[in-house]
Amino acid sequence: MESLIIIGDGGHSKMVQNIVRESGTYRLTEVWDDKYPEPVARDGILYTSLDEKLQSLTQMDSDVAFFVAIGDNEIRKKIARTLALAGKKFAVIVHPTAFVEATVEIGEGSLVMAGSIVQANTVLGKHVIVNSGATVEHDISVGNFVHFAPGSVVTGGCTVADNVLIGAGSVVVPNISIGANVVVGAGSTLTRNLEEHSRKKTE
Ligand SMILES: CC(=O)SCCNC(=O)CCNC(=O)[C@H](O)C(C)(C)COP(=O)(O)OP(=O)(O)OC[C@H]1O[C@@H](n2cnc3c(N)ncnc32)[C@H](O)[C@@H]1OP(=O)(O)O
Numbered sequence: 001m002e003s004l005i006i007i008g009d010g011g012h013s014k015m016v017q018n019i020v021r022e023s024g025t026y027r028l029t030e031v032w033d034d035k036y037p038e039p040v041a042r043d044g045i046l047y048t049s050l051d052e053k054l055q056s057l058t059q060m061d062s063d064v065a066f067f068v069a070i071g072d073n074e075i076r077k078k079i080a081r082t083l084a085l086a087g088k089k090f091a092v093i094v095h096p097t098a099f100v101e102a103t104v105e106i107g108e109g110s111l112v113m114a115g116s117i118v119q120a121n122t123v124l125g126k127h128v129i130v131n132s133g134a135t136v137e138h139d140i141s142v143g144n145f146v147h148f149a150p151g152s153v154v155t156g157g158c159t160v161a162d163n164v165l166i167g168a169g170s171v172v173v174p175n176i177s178i179g180a181n182v183v184v185g186a187g188s189t190l191t192r193n194l195e196e197h198s199r200k201k202t203e
Pocket of ligand 1 (some may be wrong): 071131149150166167168183184185186187188199200201
């Protein structure tokens with residue numbers, strides 16, 4: 001079984017670590033987070049400093065896969081870029097209870113969490129999060145570093161550019177185009193296209 005190193009040990013990472021344990025697709029060997037200035041071993045996993053490890057990436061075994069388990073799109077992007085520049089490869093993690101239709105393409109470093117649905121002909125970019133119970137419908141084009149928060153629903157034919165956060169419980173009607181770096185507030189209903197860098201809140 002392939003070894004896996006997870007970056008980040010906050011709340012989001014706990015969910016990811018559980019999925020890795022439940023699905024048995026990777027052997028989790030290390031977790032890197034700056035809350036561990038000194039290395040600690042627990043249950044056969046080494047918890048150690050992110051900062052120190054990032055400085056010695058080139059000396060590492062190239063066979064190991066990485067997963068950046070950080071919910072914030074910008075921080076996830078920054079760390080994923082550092083790892084990619086050092087030639088590291090990324091795992092794709094899918095919870096056993098998620099439904100991912102056979103034609104869906106999932107980019108490296110992406111995560112599909114418990115009870116979520118990704119439908120036909122949808123393409124997820126790199127380091128995307130489809131969080132618990134989110135629905136990403138058919139024929140949707142999704143950029144890199146996008147986060148579909150828990151319970152959000154993006155309906156068919158939409159386009160979602162890079163670094164977008166679709167807030168928890170929000171709904172996007174069909175064929176909407178969402179520009180890069182947009183934040184759709186929790187509980188919003190989006191019925192019009194959104195330009196990049198804009199925010200949408202419930203009225
Ligand atoms: C597993 C997980 O936990 S994943 C987490 C996923 N995260 C989310 O879904 C959160 C998405 N983010 C939001 O909804 C945020 O509240 C944002 C981005 C829309 C707004 O953030 P900010 O601009 O910082 O707004 P701020 O918190 O300062 O609030 C400003 C005003 O907007 C209101 N507001 C904030 N968010 C919303 C919202 N989603 N809908 C309606 N009103 C809102 C606030 O109540 C406040 O109103 P007031 O001025 O009358 O007091």
